Amino acid sequence: MYTKIKQEIPKDRSLQKKLIVYAILLIVLVGGGWVVTQKMLPRIQRLPIFKFQEMVAQSTEHISEEEIKGLIHAPLGENIFEIDLNALTANVKKHPWVEKAHVFRLLPNKLRIEVEEKKPVALLSSDESYGKLYFLDSKGIRIAPIRPRENVDFPIISGVSGPQVSEKEERLILEAYDVMALYHQNNFLKDIRLSEIHWKESVGFTFFTEGPSFEIRLGKEDFLKKFSRLERVLKDLAQKTVTPTLIDLNFTKKVVVKVAK
Numbered sequence: 001m002y003t004k005i006k007q008e009i010p011k012d013r014s015l016q017k018k019l020i021v022y023a024i025l026l027i028v029l030v031g032g033g034w035v036v037t038q039k040m041l042p043r044i045q046r047l048p049i050f051k052f053q054e055m056v057a058q059s060t061e062h063i064s065e066e067e068i069k070g071l072i073h074a075p076l077g078e079n080i081f082e083i084d085l086n087a088l089t090a091n092v093k094k095h096p097w098v099e100k101a102h103v104f105r106l107l108p109n110k111l112r113i114e115v116e117e118k119k120p121v122a123l124l125s126s127d128e129s130y131g132k133l134y135f136l137d138s139k140g141i142r143i144a145p146i147r148p149r150e151n152v153d154f155p156i157i158s159g160v161s162g163p164q165v166s167e168k169e170e171r172l173i174l175e176a177y178d179v180m181a182l183y184h185q186n187n188f189l190k191d192i193r194l195s196e197i198h199w200k201e202s203v204g205f206t207f208f209t210e211g212p213s214f215e216i217r218l219g220k221e222d223f224l225k226k227f228s229r230l231e232r233v234l235k236d237l238a239q240k241t242v243t244p245t246l247i248d249l250n251f252t253k254k255v256v257v258k259v260a261k
Contacts, residue, residue, distance in 0.1 A: 045081045052080045053109040060117045062097045062150065068113055071095060072103070080105055096144040118143050122180070122197075124173070125158035140173035155180060159199035172199055179205055179218060182227045188234035203250065217248040229255055 053076060057068040071092045074083050085103050092101040092113060100116040120135035120143060133152065135143040146152055160172040176197045184190050189209075196208040204220035218226055226249040233255050237244055248256040 046079065049108045050080045051109055052076055052078045052083060052111065055111050055113065056106060057113040057115075060097070060115055062117060062144075063095065063115065067095075068092070068115060072111065072113060074111065080107070080109055080111070083111070120154060121177070122173075123152060123154050123156045124161060125156050126161045136173065138177075140170050140177065155194045156196040157199075158196060176205065179207075179223050182223055183207065186227060186231055186234075188231060188238060212243050214244045215246045217246070217250050219250040233257060 052074055055069050055072055055074075057065050059065040059068065071094075072088050073091065074088065083105075085105070088103045088111075089101050092098055092103065092115065097117050098115055099118045102114045104112055104114075106112050118135075118137050121138050122136045123146070124134045124136050124142060126132045126134060133146045133156070135146060135154075136157065137143055157173055157176045160176070161169050176199070180194065180197060183194055192212070193210045194207060195210045195213075198206045198208065200206070203217060205218040207216040207218065208214075209216070216230065230247065230249060233247060237257070237259075243260045244257055245260050246256070246258040
């Protein structure tokens with residue numbers, strides 16, 4: 001024999017009334033603002049329900065949720081309408097990985113942070129920092145040093161950096177981007193991973209590939225012509241099923257090729 005136990009949940013009618021009033025005020029404030037007079041609006045905004053209580057954010061590939069929330073300095077309990085969203089957004093944008101940011105209110109008592117991250121396209125090997133690697137954006141500007149467990153599957157640009165970021169470094173990085181684009185447009189190279197682009201003042205740019213691994217010496221100028229010559233050499237090597245170890249394009253009337261033994 002079973003006995004039914006009925007549990008009575010106490011009802012706080014006073015609390016229910018407050019919630020209903022707050023809900024009505026919120027609907028009027030958000031959806032029917034035209035009804036609210038200029039005298040009523042400040043009173044409504046000062047209601048306790050609009051005290052800041054929670055921050056909402058979503059992590060990105062390189063910025064954790066906690067890190068994003070740590071960029072917002074707004075004391076709990078402050079009236080949410082008195083928080084300067086523009087100042088908070090400007091502070092979030094100071095983070096090296098942040099490309100775009102938007103901070104907005106989630107009524108009645110939350111702030112939401114939305115972040116768009118910078119997109120790295122290469123890594124910079126910093127000579128002055130004993131091989132420390134930095135992410136580079138599409139403009140050739142350093143984003144931040146790499147950290148453990150981050151995706152570093154990008155070509156490395158080396159030999160261009162000095163003790164400080166300089167105009168020469170920025171120019172060489174952008175030149176490296178140009179020759180990297182030519183590399184990926186090449187029919188015989190586009191499926192071969194580009195591991196590193198190295199600059200040396202005496203010889204110019206040198207490419208290092210992986211799978212297969214070989215070296216391509218490009219020099220300092222006439223890159224379009226050199227890539228045209230390179231394509232003919234690679235086509236010939238492919239027909240002969242020969243794998244190169246070195247292709248040197250730093251000659252006017254010839255190309256030097258060394259092959260694996």
